[in-house]
Amino acid sequence: MFNPDKRMRDMIFEILRTEGMSISALSRAMEEQGVSIHRLILTGYLRALTDLNELKEKEVPPAKIYIPAKAKEKDIYELVGEHARLIASGKDADQLIVYALNRLFKRPVFFEELKHAGVKNPTAFRQAEGDERSEAMRILRRLKWKVPETSPAFVADPPEDPTLLENLLCNILCERLDYAALVSESKQTKLFSDLH
Numbered sequence: 177m178f179n180p181d182k183r184m185r186d187m188i189f190e191i192l193r194t195e196g197m198s199i200s201a202l203s204r205a206m207e208e209q210g211v212s213i214h215r216l217i218l219t220g221y222l223r224a225l226t227d228l229n230e231l232k233e234k235e236v237p238p239a240k241i242y243i244p245a246k247a248k249e250k251d252i253y254e255l256v257g258e259h260a261r262l263i264a265s266g267k268d269a270d271q272l273i274v275y276a277l278n279r280l281f282k283r284p285v286f287f288e289e290l291k292h293a294g295v296k297n298p299t300a301f302r303q304a305e306g307d308e309r310s311e312a313m314r315i316l317r318r319l320k321w322k323v324p325e326t327s328p329a330f331v332a333d334p335p336e337d338p339t340l341l342e343n344l345l346c347n348i349l350c351e352r353l354d355y356a357a358l359v360s361e362s363k364q365t366k367l368f369s370d371l372h
Contacts, residue, residue: 189244196234196241257294259347263340270295272340274332283312284329301330
């Protein structure tokens with residue numbers, strides 16, 4: 177699913193993940209996703225990413241293999257799925273994932289999106305229909321995502337524990353912005369004014 181607004185760098189890292197690829201293999205993978213780029217331009221781009229220490233270049237005669245210098249960053253689906261499973265389990269985690277994505281995107285979420293987030297059984301949730309589903313499909317079509325016209329979209333009720341969504345979002349922000357050292361490990365039992 178190629179998004180023309182997505183930078184080439186992101187596409188290259190999405191294809192490479194943690195595996196190394198030659199320029200030829202990377203070029204073919206990009207063409208399979210609908211992006212045709214001259215090999216000389218791609219070579220220059222890969223060398224620039226190497227100079228920026230974002231890629232590593234490895235000699236494997238007769239070719240050069242390009243490998244990400246660090247692991248690919250997780251997308252929003254992976255982050256929500258991973259963190260939801262850390263604070264809930266089974267069906268509760270699935271509900272939290274669907275609900276969180278519904279709230280973040282302000283729309284129903286399609287089967288393909290939920291699969292990417294790791295939802296085990298999306299059919300347990302209400303299917304969006306009519307205008308609600310059509311509007312969500314229009315958004316993905318505008319982004320050039322390839323979602324089958326027959327793909328179901330889902331909406332989840334809020335979790336029984338209203339703090340789960342807040343905890344999920346706080347945990348994601350804490351990981352992404354690396355501020356764990358600033359977070360209290362236990363709930364404070366006394367007010368600051370009681371300490372004076």
